[in-house]
Amino acid sequence: MMRIFIIACLLNILNISTAWPSDDLYPLDKMTPDLLNKASLQRGVKYFMQYCFGCHSMRFQRYQRVAKDLGIPDDLMISHLIFNEDKISDFMFNGMTPAMGKEWFGAAPPDLTLVARVRGTDWLYTYLRTFYYDPVTPWKSNNLVFPNAGMPDIFEPIKGRMIKVCQDPADQNTCSLQPDPKYPGIMLPDMFDQMIYDLVNFMAYSAEPIKLERQRIGVYVILFLCLLLILACLLKREYWKDIH
Numbered sequence: 001m002m003r004i005f006i007i008a009c010l011l012n013i014l015n016i017s018t019a020w021p022s023d024d025l026y027p028l029d030k031m032t033p034d035l036l037n038k039a040s041l042q043r044g045v046k047y048f049m050q051y052c053f054g055c056h057s058m059r060f061q062r063y064q065r066v067a068k069d070l071g072i073p074d075d076l077m078i079s080h081l082i083f084n085e086d087k088i089s090d091f092m093f094n095g096m097t098p099a100m101g102k103e104w105f106g107a108a109p110p111d112l113t114l115v116a117r118v119r120g121t122d123w124l125y126t127y128l129r130t131f132y133y134d135p136v137t138p139w140k141s142n143n144l145v146f147p148n149a150g151m152p153d154i155f156e157p158i159k160g161r162m163i164k165v166c167q168d169p170a171d172q173n174t175c176s177l178q179p180d181p182k183y184p185g186i187m188l189p190d191m192f193d194q195m196i197y198d199l200v201n202f203m204a205y206s207a208e209p210i211k212l213e214r215q216r217i218g219v220y221v222i223l224f225l226c227l228l229l230i231l232a233c234l235l236k237r238e239y240w241k242d243i244h
């Protein structure tokens with residue numbers, strides 16, 4: 001037990017993801033969060049409030065904490081990012097209960113505060129970029145990473161409509177998405193990828209707001225232990241000097 005704990009601590013200090021490996025077969029694109037990039041995190045929370053908050057809450061996160069951590073002045077947070085009656089000291093809860101979500105969408109939109117820890121950032125980054133047009137589902141959309149997801153393709157007007165093209169229809173790994181020229185979006189692919197990067201970066205921050213702080217402290221702890229080791233060695237040498 002202790003050994004697992006120490007390994008987990010080391011992985012955390014070294015910034016190696018401890019998310020569970022996913023059982024998805026679809027290959028995931030790599031996404032490395034950059035929590036020092038405040039501009040990206042600020043864009044991320046903006047996109048989140050604009051495009052996701054209607055369905056997904058972040059119930060364990062307060063608006064005020066986000067504003068403080070991301071360097072957003074309180075008045076800007078209130079006027080630009082809080083769209084309902086919530087106060088800045090409230091938790092980011094959109095009022096939708098799981099039962100309401102299930103009734104409206106067939107599957108309740110889960111809370112996203114901790115989703116980056118559960119799914120991992122690679123999964124989120126790939127999932128949000130692999131929605132495509134599928135006329136047979138209720139929302140006329142589907143997803144390569146999460147087949148038959150209950151979430152509609154809310155990005156279609158932004159990235160344009162995507163069509164799934166497979167070399168071998170039985171093997172999801174041979175599939176890729178091609179834009180449908182009849183339904184273009186308003187963003188170029190690079191811009192859209194950046195948008196999703198910012199969103200996932202924000203979700204990574206939200207899953208562990210004190211990660212940055214912990215990494216900083218972790219470095220000091222390691223330095224302190226090294227120093228202690230040197231002192232202990234010197235002390236030992238001093239004690240044993242006369243005995244040898």
Ligand code: HEC
Pocket residue numbers: 047048051052053054055056105107108109110112115119124127128148149150151152154199
């Ligand atoms: C119209 C409602 C709606 C909107 C808007 C929406 N989602 Fe969803 N989302 C859902 C539903 C419903 C599910 C549940 C899918 C399922 O379980 O089949 C879901 C599932 C997810 C999941 C999978 C979670 C998991 O672990 O299973 C993620 C991640 C997610 N949404 C992220 C987002 C993000 C980020 C945005 C904003 C860019 C967003 N969603 C906007 C309805 C929505």
